[in-house]
Amino acid sequence: MLSRRTLLLASPLLFCAPPLRAETTRRIVSVGGAVTEILYRLGYAGDIVGVDSTSLHPADALKTKANVGYVRALGAEGVLSLNPSLVVASEGAGPPDALKLIEQAGVPIVRVPDEPSPAGIVKRVAVIAQALGASGQGLALVKEIEASFAGLSEARAGVKRATRTLFVLSLQNGRPLVGGQGTTADAMLALAGATNAASSLSGWKPLSDEGLIAAAPEAIVMMNHGPGGAAYDPFAYPAFAATPAAEGRRLVVMDSLYLLGFGPRTPEAARDLMAALHPDQIAQAKR
Structure with a gap:
């Protein structure tokens, strides 16, 4: 089982997620389906102004937020037109030139690891929560995810012959x-x-x-x-x-x-x- 201290140990330098200055109102562009889900679960739905086309859950995301295109085929102009204060993007987002232009325009980008594993999911939550200064919400979500994986492990023990x-x-x-x-x-x-x-x-x-x-x-x-x-x-x-x-x-x-x-x-x-x-x-x- 994953340690619930993972979030506390997740250094912003280690995951390239620099802490942001406090802002009265954030304008977040979320890139990556899992990234959007995590932002919603952490309570930042109201700060999101744009999402990519893979942000299919919650359904409200693509219905109420601007669509900035496919995660790997972003356009810098489309993202910048939303006047974002922050872009939170999965590691596989791109193309690199578009992300570079966004950063050159003065918009910080938090890059979220894509590792497909229980530990990788916790890292995603850790990076996003750290960047937003939401350690309390992040720890609560990590605890919930870990408990779900523990239950999954117990259920998987009942599989005696793998299909x-x-x-x-x-x-x-x-x-x-x-x-x-x-x-x-x-x-x-x-x-x-x-x-x-x-x-x-x-x-x-x-x-x-x-x-x-x-x-x-x-x-x-x-x-x-x-x-x-x-x-x-x-x-x-x-x-x-x-x-x-x-x-x-x-x-x-x-x-x-x-x-x-x-x-x-x-x-x-x-x-x-x-x-x-x-x-x-x-x-x-x-x-």
Whole structure:
């Protein structure tokens, strides 16, 4: 279990999150779905003036805040037009030139680590809370997240036979793009007590028909709306139909940010995935 002192030990210098001067009113641009979730959970929704297109939760974010574009394709002019006093951005945000222009305009940027792990989530909370001077709210959220992960660990102990699972990000020219080692998909499958059928691969890689059949997944996991658009029926393709997963049409489709965002809701997402992949072993995913 993670130490609840993690937030107190998270140095602003270590995580490149300089403490900000006190301001009567902050104007925050939030970049990254998990970053936005954390800001809302810390109580800073009212200070946010803009979010990126991956900020899908809470739904209120994209409905009431200006959309500054995709997390990796930001435009400096669009961000600066909101007259922000602070940009809080996930590590993968970009392009670098746009972020440089924003900083040159005098707007500080807090960069939030992207590590897809329980410790990584705590670091995200620590960096954001430190930058905003919200240590009390940050510690409370860390405590809640740690308790949820502890409960997840207890539930995962009930999985005696891990389901061999393939995470499909999208379908490109009839070939699935799957999550191998080092991906957020691999990390989520591990949290859910599953075995990654693509563990022989590293990163996101396309899989041939022969490779898919050889991987022999017992279940397929997809997002409800990924890079290739809305989820499709994989078993309509011959190679998928030849896998063990097709026998029981074992397909799990979940919300993209909930599944791969690695934010405050990740323990609950892992519980839901674990219950869907191991219904005979995990009767009910109780939070």
